[in-house]
Structure formats: structure tokens, C-alpha cells
Amino acid sequence: MESYPLMRYMGSKYKLIPWFYEAFSELEFDSALDAFSGSGVVSYLFKSMDKQVYSNDFLNFPSTISKALIENNQTTLEEEDIRALTNMDVKSDDFIEKTFHKVFYSKDDLVFLDKISHNIAQLTSPYKKALALTALFRSCLKKQPRGVFTISGNLEKYDDGRRDLKISLQRHFLEQVAIYNEVVFDNQQENQSLHSSIFEIDTQSCKPDLVYLDPPYVPASDDNCYVKRYHFLEGLSKYWHGEQIMEDTKVKKIQKKYTPFSYKKTAIEAFENMFDKFSDSIIALSYSSNAFPDLDTLVSLMKNQKATVEVKTKSHRYNFGNHSKAMRANVVEYLIIGKD
Ligand SMILES: C[S@@+](CC[C@H](N)C(=O)[O-])C[C@H]1O[C@@H](n2cnc3c(N)ncnc32)[C@H](O)[C@@H]1O
Incomplete structure (x- = not known):
């Protein structure tokens, strides 16, 4: 545990x-x-x-x-899956790069997210897809200052030299895949x-x-909206399909859920x-x-x-x-x- x-x-x-x-x-x-x-x-x-x-x-x-x-009780991401997932020589949509330019992450990281999203969609196993996305969520959280998507733009003031903020999302992803592969286990239950x-x-x-x-719980102040803090991960989990970006928001949020x-x-x-x-x-x-x-x-x-x-x-x-x-x-x- x-x-x-x-x-x-x-x-x-x-x-x-x-x-x-x-x-x-x-x-x-x-x-x-x-x-x-x-x-x-x-x-x-x-x-x-x-x-x-x-x-x-x-x-x-x-x-x-x-x-x-x-x-998922058994499925992990194998070497060949990881190779296919991180193949950047693919033609993908550029929705993330276009939408989140100067909002979150560097251009290279955004391109990586578009390409890997494309590659994840090609996987046939739902468990491999979910595992790759989970590794990606944790990568994105680690590289986002304070781990919330309410802040954007010039984030230099949050840069405390942490390695997590420095390494590429691709590097994070490879590390996270190794970590998550280790925690998949079978408890013999459906x-x-x-x-x-x-x-x-x-x-x-x-x-x-x-x-x-x-x-x-009803918050005493501020609000406790999960979409407000994690809209980027919610969008990423489905490549924003079926979600409407609120274009007038600085961080390109999606609608909160009641x-x-x-x-x-x-x-x-x-x-x-x-x-x-x-x-x-x-x-x-x-x-x-x-x-x-x-x-x-x-x-x-x-x-x-x-x-x-x-x-x-x-x-x-x-x-x-x-x-x-x-x-x-x-x-x-x-x-x-x-x-x-
Ligand atoms: C306090 S968090 C749960 C934290 C969790 N126990 C943990 O340890 O990580 C509350 C969760 O409830 C979800 N949620 C809010 N309203 C819901 C609803 N009506 N039905 C199902 N899930 C809901 C939110 O998306 C959020 O993930």
C-alpha cells in the first residue's frame, strides 16, 4: 500500500x-x-x-x-508500447499546442502532449490507455507549479529550482510509466x-x-470546485472531446460540473x-x-x-x-x- x-x-x-x-x-x-x-x-x-x-x-x-x-489487475505498459507512445514522428492534431500556448508548459511539452494523446488513442487495450493517461496526469501535475491549473503565464516566481519543474514532460512520462507499472496488481477480484x-x-x-x-464539502470561503483546479487533466483525459473551452478565461477552463x-x-x-x-x-x-x-x-x-x-x-x-x-x-x- x-x-x-x-x-x-x-x-x-x-x-x-x-x-x-x-x-x-x-x-x-x-x-x-x-x-x-x-x-x-x-x-x-x-x-x-x-x-x-x-x-x-x-x-x-x-x-x-x-x-x-x-x-486493471494485470496489464502493464511494455517496452514496445512505450516506444509506440513516445514516437513523435506522427501526424497529430495540434489542439493542445494551439489552445494552451503561453498558458501552461513550453511549446515542446505541448507538442509532446498532442502527439502522445494521438498515440494513446491508437492503443487497443483500454487498460493500457488508462495506464498511459494516468502516468500523463501525474507528469502534468508534477510539472505544474502548485499542482493546480488555476495559475498560468509567467510562472517564474514559483520556480524554486525543483527538478520536477525543469525536466520535460516526456521525461516525466517515462518515469511515471515505470512507477505505475510497478503498482498494478491482481487481488483476484472483479x-x-x-x-x-x-x-x-x-x-x-x-x-x-x-x-x-x-x-x-460546502467551502467556508473560496470554492471547492474540482474542475476549476483540474480542468486541464479532465480535458486531457478525453482530448477535450465533448468539452467546451471557455475562451474568455485566462487558463482556458471548461464548464464546472454541478x-x-x-x-x-x-x-x-x-x-x-x-x-x-x-x-x-x-x-x-x-x-x-x-x-x-x-x-x-x-x-x-x-x-x-x-x-x-x-x-x-x-x-x-x-x-x-x-x-x-x-x-x-x-x-x-x-x-x-x-x-x-
Ligand atoms: C474530497 S474528493 C475525494 C478524494 C478522495 N477520497 C481521495 O482520497 O483522493 C471528492 C471527489 O468527489 C467527486 N464528486 C463531486 N461530486 C460528485 C458526485 N455528485 N458524484 C460523484 N462524484 C462526485 C469530485 O470529482 C472529487 O474527485
Whole structure:
């Protein structure tokens, strides 16, 4: 489990994994749904615990990550795949180079992204495609200052001499492929990567013994929009097919995706509906002390569906580079577990 590559992702539970492992080890379950998978690290924990895993996110790039590392039990990128992927003597579209010129990365890096996107599309195995894209996402995150796509243009002030900012995206990609090839493993289960809103998951075909819920929370200030921070990766995951670039934005964003968890007026009802939907499963909800709705409200909503509700606590310091002071401060992390 220690080997899961750290993906700089807002709200990632990476650092809480040892604590989660202890908590989940006390529960009896054979299958688990990680309904808001993000970086995929919690799904990977379940996979390592030999559970049958359903991993879901309504964004395409997190679902691609879980296709590569959760659903995929065996496929890796071989020498000949890597050679074909990094063949730059191909005629490709130049959408990325044209669109993101002077926004993100150098010209060479942008050309590389166009060409490799073309080459990824030629792969026939969906798992190889997903694995190559996952390696590309981590490469892009490493080379983007602060790991978010809200900043662009002259980024010299962020250049602290880090190697990650200096080496080419192609070099990053080769390194990341080697890293991700190592973490593909078979847990002898039919795991599935899903890509939908939590409210549209079909509970006839996906009936997990346990569901882990880590939704975004209504932010105290700023906003918690994942598309705003990661629009470039979301676009890259599908070469922007079906997405409309908002041309008047400096960083060439795409439309944000509505989620009821981000707004005070819809969040409580969304939690109620979600608990109701998964009332036949053990429910494990992540919650942190700086969020809305408050802990008492969430516990009482869960009690409407579950006979016993236990709250586990741990203090946790977020290192994620968010400018709001609240996010940088120590917060208490809760795992609210509802059982029958
Ligand atoms: C707090 S993050 C999850 C972080 C994850 N547990 C990790 O450790 O990396 C919340 C995730 O919920 C996803 N999301 C937001 N609204 C959603 C919805 N209605 N249905 C499914 N996923 C949603 C976002 O795309 C984001 O990846």
C-alpha cells in the first residue's frame, strides 16, 4: 500500500490511509464502493485488503485512474508500447499546442502532449490507455507549479529550482510509466471503475457491503470546485472531446460540473438522499471539522438509516497548497460509521 504514487489532489486522504486501514479492518465486508474516488488512494487500500472494489467519480480523469489501477489487475505498459507512445514522428492534431500556448508548459511539452494523446488513442487495450493517461496526469501535475491549473503565464516566481519543474514532460512520462507499472496488481477480484454521479449509480448491479463516502464539502470561503483546479487533466483525459473551452478565461477552463454537495441550500438533502440510497450497506463517511453541515447534523441524518453510528476521530494537517488559512490549519478528521 505504501507504494501508491502520491497524487497531489485536493482533499486526498493519502495521509489517513494507515488510520483507515485500522478502522476498516474492524468491519466485516467483502465488497466496497469508493463513491467519490478522486486520486483513487482509498480504492487502492480496499483493493490491497482483497475486497471487491467499485471505484466511482463523476469526473473522467479520476475514473481513468481507477480503471488503470483498480479495475486493471494485470496489464502493464511494455517496452514496445512505450516506444509506440513516445514516437513523435506522427501526424497529430495540434489542439493542445494551439489552445494552451503561453498558458501552461513550453511549446515542446505541448507538442509532446498532442502527439502522445494521438498515440494513446491508437492503443487497443483500454487498460493500457488508462495506464498511459494516468502516468500523463501525474507528469502534468508534477510539472505544474502548485499542482493546480488555476495559475498560468509567467510562472517564474514559483520556480524554486525543483527538478520536477525543469525536466520535460516526456521525461516525466517515462518515469511515471515505470512507477505505475510497478503498482498494478491482481487481488483476484472483479473490480470496477465507474464514472457517474453518485445519485446515478445503479444499486441493482452495484451492491457493496460497505460504501465509503468522501464528497466535497460546502467551502467556508473560496470554492471547492474540482474542475476549476483540474480542468486541464479532465480535458486531457478525453482530448477535450465533448468539452467546451471557455475562451474568455485566462487558463482556458471548461464548464464546472454541478454537484449538490457544494451548496448550503442543497447539501443536507444530498446527504439524506445518499444515506437513503445506500441504507443496505455499511456506510463510512469522511468528514472534517472545518466543513458544512456540522458533525451533529450528519450523525443525526445517518441515524435515520442506520441502527448504530460510531464517530472515529483523528487530527490531521492538510499540506495541500490551498491559500485559505482554514485549510492549512490543523483539522480534526472524522470517520462516521453507520451499521445495522
Ligand atoms: C474530497 S474528493 C475525494 C478524494 C478522495 N477520497 C481521495 O482520497 O483522493 C471528492 C471527489 O468527489 C467527486 N464528486 C463531486 N461530486 C460528485 C458526485 N455528485 N458524484 C460523484 N462524484 C462526485 C469530485 O470529482 C472529487 O474527485
